[in-house]
Amino acid sequence: xxxxxxxxxxxxxxxxxxxxxxxxxxxxxxxxxxxxxxxxxxxxxxxxxxxxxxxxxxxxxxxxxxxxxxxxxx
Amino acid sequence: xxxxxxxxxxxxxxxxxxxxxxxxxxxxxxxxxxxxxxxxxxxxxxxxxxxxxxxxxxxxxxxxxxxxxxxxxxxxxxxxxxxxxxxxxxxxxxxxxxxxxxxxxxxxxxxxxxxxxxxxxxxxxxxxxxxxxxxxxxxxxxxxxxxxxxxxxxxxxxxxxxxxxxxxxxxxxxxxxxxxxxxxxxxxxxxxxxxxxxxxxxxxxxxxxxxxxxxxxxxxxxxxxxxxxxxxxxxxxxxxxxxxxxxxxxxxxxxxxxxxxxxxxxxxxxxxxxxxxxxxxxxxxxxxxxxxxxxxxxxxxxxxxxxxxxxxxxxxxxxxxxxxxxxxxxxxxxxxxxxxxxxxxxxxxxxxxxxxxxxxxxxxxxxxxxxxxxxxxxxxxxxxxxxxxxxxxxxxxxxxxxxxxxxxxxxxxxxxxxxxxxxxxxxxxxxxxxxxxxxxxxxxxxxxxxxxxxxxxxxxxxxxxxxxxxxxxxxxxxxxxxxxxxxxxxxxxxxxxxxxxxxxxxxxxxxxxxxxxxxxxxxxxxxxxxxxxxxxxxxxxxxxxxxxxxxxxxxxxxxxxxxxxxxxxxxxxxxxxxxxxxxxxxxxxxxxxxxxxxxxxxxxxxxxxxxxxxxxxxxxxxxxxxxxxxxxxxxxxxxxxxxxxxxxxxxxxxxxxxxxxxxxxxxxxxxxxxxxxxxxxxxxxxxxxxxxxxxxxxxxxxxxxxxxxxxxxxxxxxxxxxxxxxxxxxxxxxxxxxxxxxxxxxxxxxxxxxxxxxxxxxxxxxxxxxxxxxxxxxxxxxxxxxxxxxxxxxxxxxxxxxxxxxxxxxxxxxxxxxxxxxxxxxxxxxxxxxxx
Numbered sequence: 001x002x003x004x005x006x007x008x009x010x011x012x013x014x015x016x017x018x019x020x021x022x023x024x025x026x027x028x029x030x031x032x033x034x035x036x037x038x039x040x041x042x043x044x045x046x047x048x049x050x051x052x053x054x055x056x057x058x059x060x061x062x063x064x065x066x067x068x069x070x071x072x073x074x
Numbered sequence: 075x076x077x078x079x080x081x082x083x084x085x086x087x088x089x090x091x092x093x094x095x096x097x098x099x100x101x102x103x104x105x106x107x108x109x110x111x112x113x114x115x116x117x118x119x120x121x122x123x124x125x126x127x128x129x130x131x132x133x134x135x136x137x138x139x140x141x142x143x144x145x146x147x148x149x150x151x152x153x154x155x156x157x158x159x160x161x162x163x164x165x166x167x168x169x170x171x172x173x174x175x176x177x178x179x180x181x182x183x184x185x186x187x188x189x190x191x192x193x194x195x196x197x198x199x200x201x202x203x204x205x206x207x208x209x210x211x212x213x214x215x216x217x218x219x220x221x222x223x224x225x226x227x228x229x230x231x232x233x234x235x236x237x238x239x240x241x242x243x244x245x246x247x248x249x250x251x252x253x254x255x256x257x258x259x260x261x262x263x264x265x266x267x268x269x270x271x272x273x274x275x276x277x278x279x280x281x282x283x284x285x286x287x288x289x290x291x292x293x294x295x296x297x298x299x300x301x302x303x304x305x306x307x308x309x310x311x312x313x314x315x316x317x318x319x320x321x322x323x324x325x326x327x328x329x330x331x332x333x334x335x336x337x338x339x340x341x342x343x344x345x346x347x348x349x350x351x352x353x354x355x356x357x358x359x360x361x362x363x364x365x366x367x368x369x370x371x372x373x374x375x376x377x378x379x380x381x382x383x384x385x386x387x388x389x390x391x392x393x394x395x396x397x398x399x400x401x402x403x404x405x406x407x408x409x410x411x412x413x414x415x416x417x418x419x420x421x422x423x424x425x426x427x428x429x430x431x432x433x434x435x436x437x438x439x440x441x442x443x444x445x446x447x448x449x450x451x452x453x454x455x456x457x458x459x460x461x462x463x464x465x466x467x468x469x470x471x472x473x474x475x476x477x478x479x480x481x482x483x484x485x486x487x488x489x490x491x492x493x494x495x496x497x498x499x500x501x502x503x504x505x506x507x508x509x510x511x512x513x514x515x516x517x518x519x520x521x522x523x524x525x526x527x528x529x530x531x532x533x534x535x536x537x538x539x540x541x542x543x544x545x546x547x548x549x550x551x552x553x554x555x556x557x558x559x560x561x562x563x564x565x566x567x568x569x570x571x572x573x574x575x576x577x578x579x580x581x582x583x584x585x586x587x588x589x590x591x592x593x594x595x596x597x598x599x600x601x602x603x604x605x606x607x608x609x610x611x612x613x614x615x616x617x618x619x620x621x622x623x624x625x626x627x628x629x630x631x632x633x634x635x636x637x638x639x640x641x642x643x644x645x646x647x648x649x650x651x652x653x654x655x656x657x658x659x660x661x662x663x664x665x666x667x668x669x670x671x672x673x674x675x676x677x678x679x680x681x682x683x684x685x686x687x688x689x690x691x692x693x694x695x696x697x698x699x700x701x702x703x704x705x706x707x708x709x710x711x712x713x714x715x716x717x718x719x720x721x722x723x724x725x726x727x728x729x730x731x732x733x734x735x736x737x738x739x740x741x742x743x744x745x746x747x748x749x750x751x752x753x754x755x756x757x758x759x760x761x762x763x764x765x766x767x768x769x770x771x772x773x774x775x776x777x778x779x780x781x782x783x784x785x786x787x788x789x790x791x792x793x794x795x796x797x798x799x800x801x802x803x804x805x806x807x808x809x810x811x812x813x814x815x816x817x818x819x820x821x822x823x824x825x826x827x828x829x830x831x832x833x834x835x836x837x838x839x840x841x842x843x844x845x846x847x848x849x850x851x852x853x854x855x856x857x858x859x860x861x862x863x864x865x866x867x868x869x870x871x872x873x874x875x876x877x878x879x880x881x882x883x884x885x886x887x888x889x890x891x892x893x894x895x896x897x898x899x900x901x902x903x904x905x906x907x908x909x910x
Contacts, residue, residue, distance in 0.1 A: 017329065022144040023576045028332035029140035030578060031174050045368045046469035049577060057171055058358075058581040060465045062472075065576050 001073075004050070004066035006040045012071040013037055019068025031055055032069055082130045082241050085155060087182055088166030089175050090137040091458075091582040093194045095119075096224030096591065097166050098134045101233065108598055110848075111150050117503070125234050133160070139174075141181040143293035145506070145575060152293070155185050156278065161241045164233070166192045169199035169206060169221070170583075172347065176339035179215065180251045186279035188245040190236045191219040192229070198583070203350035211346045216249040225588045253285075253334045256323060260315045261288060267311050271302045287312045288319075289328040358458075358583040365462055375466050378459070379485050382450050387492050390443030391524065397442055401435045415666060417639050418740050425623075430615040437611065437838050440494055440524075444603060447486060447497050448596035454482070455504065455595075456587035461579055468577060473901040474558040475565025476517075477510035477577070484514070487521035489554060495519045495835055499842040500599060509572040513565050515846055516856055517557040519835035522550060525785035526830055532792070533827045535808050537820040537882055548886050553831050555893045560863070562900040568855075603838075614837045621754045622780055627747050635744055642736045649729035656726045659701055671695075671702045672734065705730070754779050768868035769825040771815075778829065785836055820882020825872035828889075832864030 006012055014036045017027045031054060041051040041058065049062045086101075088094035099106075102121025111118045119134040135154060136147035143149050155163065165182055167175040182189055191212070199206065212219040218236035222229030253261060264284040269275050274283065278297065286294035287308075295312075299305045319327045364370055408431060413421045454460045464478030471480050480502075481489075487498030498518040505511040522530075530549055538545040626632075643665065650657060660668060675695055682691045696703045704711065708727045709720030749755050750772075758775035765775055777792045792807065812818075834857045835843065844853040867889075875885035 023578075025140070025142050025144055025328065025332075026576050026578050028329060029142070029177065030580075031177070031336055033333050033336045041362075042366060043368075044366070044465050044469060045371045046466075048469045049465060051362075051366070051465065051581060055173055057174060059578060060461070060581055061576070061578045062468070065578060 001071060002067050003038070003040075003052070003069035003071050004063040006071060006073070008040050008042045008050075010073060011037065011039045012073050014069060015072050016070040017068060018070055019065070023065060023068055027065075027069060030059060037074070038071065080128065082128060082162070082237070083158065083160040084130055084132050084237055084241070085135050085158075085160040085163045085187070086132055086166065087135045087151060087155075087163050087178070088137055088192075088194075089139050089168065089178050091580060092137070092166045092168040092171075092175060093224040094137055094166040095134065096588075097164065097192050097194060097222060097233070098132060099591065099594065100222075100224050100227050100230050102132055108602070110845075111154075116147060116150055123234070125238055128238065130234075130237060132164075133158075138178065140178060141185075142289070143291050146508070146573075147506075149293060152185075155182070155187055160187055162237050163187045163189050164192055164237065165189045166194050166222075166224075169193045169196050170202055170204060172199075172204075172206070173336070173339045173343045176342060177335050180249075180335050180338065183215070183217075183249045184251070184279065184282040184285060186248075186282065188240045188248075189215070189217045190233065190240050191215060191217050192224075192233055193219050193221045194224050196221045196228070197223050197226070202356070205348045205350065207346045207348075211342065214249070214342050214346065216245055216247040225585075225591065250281075251335065251338055253331060257288070257319070257327065257330055257334065260319055260327075261285060264288065264312065264315055267308060271304065271308065273301050273303060274298065277301060285331065288316065289331055290316065290326075356583065361584055362462070362581070365459075366465065371462075371466050375463060378454075378463075379481070379489075382447070382454075383485060383493075386443055386447035386450055386486075387488075387494075387524070390440075390446045391492070393442040394439050398439060401438055405431055405435065415670060417643070417666065417669075417737065418635055418744050426616065426619050429619045430612050433615040434608070434611055437836075438604065440496075441600065441604070443494060444497055444600045445596055447494075448599045449592050451482070451486075451497075451501060452592040452595040453587050456585060456591060458582040458584045460504065461581050464579060465581065471510075474562040475510065475513050475569070476558070476561050477505060477507050477514070479505045479507075480510060480514040480561075483518050484521055484554075484557070487518040488523045488526075489521055492524045492527055493521055494523050495521065495839040496603060496842050497599075499839060499846055500603070502846060507575040507577075509565060509569050509574040512569050512572055512847065512852070513561040515843055515852075516564055516859075517561045519839055519843075519856065520553055520557040520560065520832060520860065522553055522831065523785065523836075525836070526833070529781075529785065529830050530827060532808060533823050533830075536811060537818070537823040541883065544883075545886070548890060549827060549831055552828070552890060552893060555890075555897050556832070556863075556867075559893070559897045559900045560859075562903065566903065603842075611837055611841070618780070618782060622752050623748050624752055627744070627751050631747065635740065638740055639737075642733055642740070646729050646733040649732065650726045651722075654722050654725060656701065656705065656722055668702055668705075668730070669734075669737075671699060672706065672730070675706055749776060749780075765865075767873050768829065768865055769822040769872035770829070770868070773815075774826060778826075778833070781830075781833065782837070785830075785833065821872050821875045821880070821885055824875075824882050824885055825868040828871060829864040829868045832860045832867060834858070834860045 002018075003012070003014075014032055014034055016034055017024055017032050019027055036054055039053045041053055043050050044060070047063075049060045050066060051058055051060045053059075086094060086098050088097075098119065098121065102123055105123065106119055106121040109118050109120070110116065116136055121132045121134075123130050123132070133154065135151040138145070138148045138151050141148055141152050143152070154160075163182055165179050167179065179189065179191070193206065193208065193211070196206075206221075208219050208221060218240060220229050220232040220236050222233060252258065261281070261284050264287060265280050268280045268283055274280070274297075283294055283297070287298070295309060298308050302308055316327055319325075319330075323330065365374055405428070409424075409428060412424045412427055415424065454463070460479070460482070463481060466478070467481050468478030471477055482504075483498045483501040485493065486501050487493045487495045495518050498521065499515055502511050502514050502518070505514065530546070534542055534545045534549075627635075646665075647657065647660070658664075678691050678695070679688075682688045692703075695706070704720055704723045705726045707723075709718070709723030711718055750759075755772075755776055758779060759772040761775060762770075762772045765771075770778070773792075792811070815822075834840075840853050840857060843856045844850060847853065871885055871889050874880075875882075875888075880888060
């Protein structure tokens with residue numbers, strides 16, 4: 001499944017970053033690396049974007065961007 | 075000079091939210107200089123400090139997570155390190171977020187510049203129970219590591235000493251990231267290939283270049299293409315190696331490289347960090363549960379925006395009456411050294427400089443607003459709430475090609491009623507998404523700035539008096555609707571090819587801002603604004619002045635005026651009586667000096683408060699010129715306890731009163747005639763056949779055109795054209811307009827109001843647009859598209875409304891509904907795929 005399908009409160013693990021170009025590179029730079037634990041904290045009040053926690057910091061990204069991250073639930 | 079006074083160039087790098095700017099401020103103190111990197115709009119801060127007679131020059135690089143060539147900021151940071159050759163780079167790390175921060179550190183060290191690590195926010199890390207073995211970290215990285223707390227000034231001396239030592243001794247054991255056997259084989263082949271090129275090997279660190287080429291970095295490829303003697307061979311070799319790797323490991327090399335960096339960072343963190351306690355929800359998490367709550371979040375956001383508006387715009391505006399006298403006070407000394415007034419026509423070198431000064435003062439008057447506003451923005455940025463605002467609002471704004479971060483600039487520009495586009499445009503600086511940023515810059519001036527308000531009030535008073543509230547609501551919200559639609563159109567058309575960035579936004583932990591940090595930023599930005607006003611606005615004001623008042627009226631008319639002036643003066647002398655003992659006072663320049671005495675007295679009288687104030691004022695004027703004073707008091711005054719009644723003085727008073735009235739009328743008529751026959755007046759009449767479709771006659775055309783220098787002028791110019799006697803209130807102007815424009819209906823007024831709502835930005839704003847977009851073309855676009863848009867809307871409302879026989883209110887509601895439908899339609903247009 002992809003990151004945008006995860007619900008708030010769910011914990012997952014990154015499998016792959018399928019996005020390419022600037023989005024893919026930004027995700028990689030921010031630490032979206034296979035094996036990383038990731039937790040969806042919340043949706044924004046208007047559902048999009050989402051906030052996630054990984055490695056001790058919080059990042060918000062749009063659903064369209066989260067689609068570029070392959071995850072599995074743990 | 076001794077060699078000791080050599081300069082050391084040091085770059086300061088770090089990820090966003092690492093407290094980089096606090097370290098920069100801590101080291102340099104007040105010795106800072108802000109400019110832009112050449113050719114781009116990214117701010118470049120430089121500063122310096124001295125240590126043991128050595129001058130250290132610091133350059134603050136943009137905060138970046140990485141050093142790819144995808145974003146402007148990363149390219150700038152990278153180019154600086156490559157081309158300017160700093161002797162040391164201070165790498166600021168967030169100690170509480172070490173792993174991700176090291177990701178940048180690795181890339182910096184690949185560039186071959188000896189690093190000094192500023193392990194910042196140690197207090198935050200300690201608070202979270204993170205213990206870092208500093209010595210071990212230093213050994214791992216092959217660099218000096220200095221623990222710092224930037225906003226408390228801790229670690230300053232240590233950092234300076236480390237910079238000194240590193241700049242002299244270099245890096246004894248430079249850190250080299252091992253990318254693993256699979257990648258290293260390719261990297262070493264590539265590096266060898268690159269070393270065969272004699273130019274490349276002298277210009278760039280080859281290991282770095284090899285890694286970048288392996289990452290498929292466009293800029294690195296460009297460097298090879300430009301500098302290498304056999305570029306194609308090298309680039310083909312790169313393609314081959316990348317392909318080899320991808321087929322062998324089913325993975326793009328850039329992914330593997332990023333992964334190895336993160337793994338290495340993880341390894342170092344595990345070796346150097348011990349955590350005392352279990353991670354429990356931090357204070358930030360608890361605050362966010364409220365601030366980002368689905369229901370409370372938007373409420374808090376609205377409250378925050380309202381507070382900013384109230385504190386900066388409303389309260390800031392309330393301060394201006396107190397600061398205004400300070401500005402006006404600078405006008406008088408200048409006025410006094412200029413040539414003195416004429417009877418009807420003032421000399422050019424009096425009226426032009428005063429016009430320019432008045433224009434500058436009108437804008438400088440907003441300084442209190444700016445100071446408060448910029449402080450509040452700095453607080454929002456420093457606390458971390460800015461990222462939350464973007465998080466909450468992104469969804470709404472994204473539909474229109476904007477960004478969650480667009481909201482603040484728009485609020486400042488006057489999202490509801492009353493703002494200022496200048497700081498609004500400056501506030502877009504924080505936006506990373508270039509496309510959305512450009513769209514925001516273009517629509518911020520459509521918001522309702524403070525200077526448009528008096529004009530609206532005048533117009534609403536003219537024909538919408540019965541439903542003022544509705545009309546004001548209409549004008550306040552229609553601008554938002556139009557601005558959003560415009561933003562969408564721009565982003566679908568001319569902005570289509572602009573660089574867009576992923577939203578991906580770090581939500582930093584909340585911080586308490588420091589007074590010093592906030593003040594510094596606030597003063598910096600205000601100063602930037604003032605500097606611009608002083609330099610360029612003046613030039614433009616002169617041009618506008620010339621357009622309005624030149625070429626002047628014909629010689630015949632001038633001599634007719636002179637004739638009138640002579641007659642007026644003659645009848646003045648007749649009225650006071652030929653043998654009046656005061657007559658001699660008015661010979662030659664006497665009349666004009668009495669006129670300025672009279673004006674000064676009337677002005678002082680308005681300003682004087684209480685009985686004592688009035689007496690002191692009288693005393694002053696009595697001392698200045700006793701004879702004039704006697705006249706002004708109609709001959710009735712007290713002298714040494716006796717009441718004096720001077721009939722001759724009274725006669726002069728009555729005669730002068732009449733003269734004054736005639737003179738004012740002549741001056742007004744002359745001014746109106748000059749404006750009408752001036753370049754702008756001619757243009758106003760020339761375009762009248764066209765603007766009639768929008769309901770504007772030439773008088774309105776002139777008033778609108780002259781508002782270009784500053785919208786504050788609009789009401790004043792109308793006042794001039796409709797001959798409202800000076801000093802009288804706007805209400806009177808309304809009546810005069812109604813009298814003169816008998817043919818006007820509410821539709822005329824509605825069309826004019828809408829045109830004013832779309833009015834092009836004032837000159838200071840345009841300068842900011844020029845500065846923030848870095849392009850004159852965009853500035854010109856920002857000038858002309860609102861004119862076209864405003865005309866289309868006005869024609870639609872006026873001509874359309876007239877044809878349908880709508881009343882003003884009907885047209886208003888009709889247009890509103892139409893605009894809303896259009897907006898929704900625009901919002902529904904699918905955005906193009908953001909990133910290919």
